[in-house]
Each structure stands twice: as structure tokens, then as C-alpha cells.
Amino acid sequence: MLKIGPYEFRSRLMLGTGKFPDFKVQKEAIDISETEILTFAVRRMNLFEASQPNFLEMLDLKKYTLLPNTAGAKTAEEAVRIAKLSKASGLCDMIKVEVIGDEKTLLPDPVETLKASEILLEEGFIVLPYTSDDVLLAKRLQDVGVHAIMPGASPIGSGQGIVNPLNLSFIIEQAKVPVIVDAGIGSPSDAAIAMEMGSDGVLLNTAVSGAKDPVKMALAMKLAINAGRLGYEAGRIPKKRYAAASSPMEGMSIV
Numbered sequence: 001m002l003k004i005g006p007y008e009f010r011s012r013l014m015l016g017t018g019k020f021p022d023f024k025v026q027k028e029a030i031d032i033s034e035t036e037i038l039t040f041a042v043r044r045m046n047l048f049e050a051s052q053p054n055f056l057e058m059l060d061l062k063k064y065t066l067l068p069n070t071a072g073a074k075t076a077e078e079a080v081r082i083a084k085l086s087k088a089s090g091l092c093d094m095i096k097v098e099v100i101g102d103e104k105t106l107l108p109d110p111v112e113t114l115k116a117s118e119i120l121l122e123e124g125f126i127v128l129p130y131t132s133d134d135v136l137l138a139k140r141l142q143d144v145g146v147h148a149i150m151p152g153a154s155p156i157g158s159g160q161g162i163v164n165p166l167n168l169s170f171i172i173e174q175a176k177v178p179v180i181v182d183a184g185i186g187s188p189s190d191a192a193i194a195m196e197m198g199s200d201g202v203l204l205n206t207a208v209s210g211a212k213d214p215v216k217m218a219l220a221m222k223l224a225i226n227a228g229r230l231g232y233e234a235g236r237i238p239k240k241r242y243a244a245a246s247s248p249m250e251g252m253s254i255v
């Protein structure tokens with residue numbers, strides 16, 4: 001089970017809801033992925049206009065835990081405002097803190113992310129900050145009490161996979177809260193590697209919504225994450241420099 005604050009999940013896959021070709025494909029992909037957590041930008045919701053089309057309208061929202069995110073925020077103040085709007089609308093008390101510091105790379109602003117996380121924790125939110133793969137920032141976030149850490153594998157939407165496995169391994173090693181690899185996953189093998197390394201979950205969007213067949217890719221991601229987790233729990237063999245025969249001959253008489 002994946003435990004984040006008071007919440008427990010069987011699935012370790014969190015899915016973003018944007019950029020699907022249409023709402024029908026979005027629903028089919030979400031269904032087949034068996035995800036239990038859906039994330040979306042609060043700014044994209046028509047929170048106060050029920051008559052307007054809603055990009056989550058095809059989904060039975062009772063089946064999911066919603067993880068609103070503060071996408072669009074460039075400062076801690078903006079992120080806090082978006083989070084409060086989300087809570088006031090009754091969406092969820094969990095918030096993915098996303099404070100983007102650079103338009104080209106969409107990398108998070110570390111100072112503003114830390115500041116927003118501290119304020120939102122004081123306000124009683126369950127806080128999941130999207131962060132870079134900076135090891136010390138991950139530690140600082142953990143120290144202030146966030147409920148999970150979400151280091152990017154690589155820039156959002158880039159599909160480059162895990163560009164700094166060493167840093168990710170340090171973050172996982174020191175973590176006392178769940179580590180959810182978020183952003184930059186391109187293929188099922190990227191997701192499987194993140195899980196084999198000991199991540200507690202993966203959040204992804206573009207790799208599924210932008211795939212030639214998003215539904216098939218959603219299934220592939222689910223299987224990859226489950227396989228990666230099983231591999232982690234089973235404990236992989238250590239890597240050796242030289243060969244070790246698969247059928248040892250010691251103690252056997254040679255005929």
C-alpha cells in the first residue's frame with residue numbers, strides 16, 4: 001500500500017488528466033490504468049461555473065482521490081492562493097505544490113516551492129511538492145513536514161526519463177516520506193526503473209496522453225509500475241564485473 005498522510009492507495013500510479021485527444025480516450029486510459037489518484041491544474045477547472053464544460057466530466061469522480069495542483073503559479077503566494085481556492089471548493093485537502101521558476105525548462109523554483117509548502121502545511125494541507133532532483137532541497141522539504149516528495153525525472157513533457165539516477169537514488173535513500181517520481185517519464189521502462197530504484201510511485205501525464213494509443217500506453221504504464229515495484233521488493237542481484245556460470249559445476253563429477 002502507498003500511504004500519503006491519512007490516505008492509502010493500492011495503485012502506485014498517479015495520472016495527469018490534460019492533453020488527451022478527447023474525453024472518451026481520457027476516460028478509457030484512466031480506467032485501464034487502475035489509477036486511484038488523478039491530478040489536474042486547479043486553474044483549468046470551472047470551479048464556479050457548473051454550466052461550463054469540465055475536463056473531468058466523463059469521469060466518476062467518486063472513484064478517485066483528486067490531487068489538485070498549483071500549475072500556473074510562479075510564486076509561493078500564487079501557489080497558496082490556488083491551493084486555498086481548491087480547498088474552499090471542496091476538491092481535496094491534498095495539494096501538489098507546483099511553482100514553476102523558468103518558462104523554458106518548466107523547472108520548479110526551489111525557494112518558492114519550500115516557502116509555499118511551509119505555509120500550506122501550517123494551513124493543514126496534505127502537501128506534495130513537485131521538486132527538482134536536488135537532494136538537499138528534498139531533505140529540506142522533508143524536514144518542514146511535507147507528506148511526499150515529488151522529484152522530476154526530467155523536465156515536464158520532455159519524455160527524457162530519469163536523467164539523474166544518482167541524485168534520485170540519494171533522495172530515495174534519505175527519504176522518510178514517500179517519493180513519487182513526477183514528470184519527464186517517456187516510456188514504461190522509465191517508470192519501471194523509477195520503481196525498481198525504490199520510488200514509492202510515479203506521476204505521469206504526457207507519456208500516456210501523447211502516445212499513439214493512450215489507452216494501450218496507460219495499461220503498459222500500470223504493468224511497468226507493478227513490475228518495477230515487485231522487482232524492488234524481490235531484491236535484484238548485485239551487478240558483477242565478470243561472468244558467474246548459471247549452472248555451477250563445483251562438486252559434480254565430469255563425465
Ligand SMILES: CC(=O)[C@@H](O)[C@H](O)COP(=O)(O)O
Pocket residue numbers: 015016017018039040069071155156157158159182183184185203204205206207
Ligand atoms: C500533470 C502534471 O502534474 C504535470 O505537471 C506532471 O508533472 C506530469 O509531467 P509529464 O507530462 O512529463 O508526465
